[in-house]
Amino acid sequence: MSTLEGKMRGMSLRHALLGLLVDQPASGYDLLKRFDGSLSAVWPATQSQVYTELTKLAGDELIRVWKAGPRGRKEYALTDAGLVELRRWLTETKPTRQRRNDVLLRVFFLGVLSREQGIDYLDGLAATASRELDGLHKLEEETDWDDSDLSVYGRISLEYGLRYTAMRRDWAAWAVDQLTDRPE
């Protein structure tokens, strides 16, 4: 097998996959649906990427083929080494500082446009965030929250989304206000 040492900077897709395999074995196809669902808000991944990474993970013996099914289906299960690696990632690697925000980059250069256009842009941001917030509130109501780990930490993640989105809405509205008061 390959050394497993070496670079390994971000590599969070690996750990997302490992995390999803903790509870039960799953195929690439199964995992993909998880990425299209709840996880897409936090760590999107494409079909191509998932299958490629699963093969690499199996090569590194962090997961292994547990069961084969019809249509070439391969169910992967986490290995002991895989769980160790997941725990290592959670405890020993520090999160990479969140960067690269093209919304804010535009704000930086809004002076190139007219004051009115600048206000339009920020108004649009507020409206988008507002709509997004409605969706999250609906999601919160419609979900049955229990005491399972998934539920507890899922609820905490959702709360982040709620606060983050509300913050963006309020900030954009505040910015519009700042620009409206002031002469061109």
Next chain:
Amino acid sequence: MSTLEGKMRGMSLRHALLGLLVDQPASGYDLLKRFDGSLSAVWPATQSQVYTELTKLAGDELIRVWKAGPRGRKEYALTDAGLVELRRWLTETKPTRQRRNDVLLRVFFLGVLSREQGIDYLDGLAATASRELDGLHKLEEETDWDDSDLSVYGRISLEYGLRYTAMRRDWAAWAVDQLTDRPE
């Protein structure tokens, strides 16, 4: 020259460079310092990247060499086409939904660790955000805000940082609270 049509999905580095060249001509070296400074919080870029992109931008005639200096220094200036492209990006392209948050991805899988370790992680996040917020407040105080575009929109960007960071701090503290109340 090249077509300038075709893909062009994100490409925000281009527009960051165009934006920085609006006010005055600058060399790659000058621009790099801007990326290391105020812009690094919003759109980081490396030396390698900046020089490569400047060459491409010149090839597309969105910028042009304005003046040569000692040590092979090349000062670039925005062309009319460059300004048009910047405006187009600001008004006609919609921001890409902000995704991929490895902090939150970890939260998703915190159930793999003990309750205590989970609390430690979230406590760490709160502490980091708190420290970051101090820095931003200091920056706000130390800056002279006037009525220029750069100042107005710079202030709006900073406000985003302040609200975003405070939100993360409060959310993490709230999450710790949620976990502390509840049995393992």
Next chain:
DNA sequence: TCCGCCATGTAAGCGGTTACATGATTGT
């Protein structure tokens, strides 16, 4: 003279996106 800064460029590798390609199985 020599150190530090100014200044630019190239190459390798990686993760992510898009597109292409193929085929088996199930339900109607």
Next chain:
DNA sequence: ACAATCATGTAACCGCTTACATGGCGGA
């Protein structure tokens, strides 16, 4: 029979990161 879904894999391209490489100029 046929469509929808299940299921996997590969190739090309792009932007970003890291590292390597080179050299001119100014001041102590």
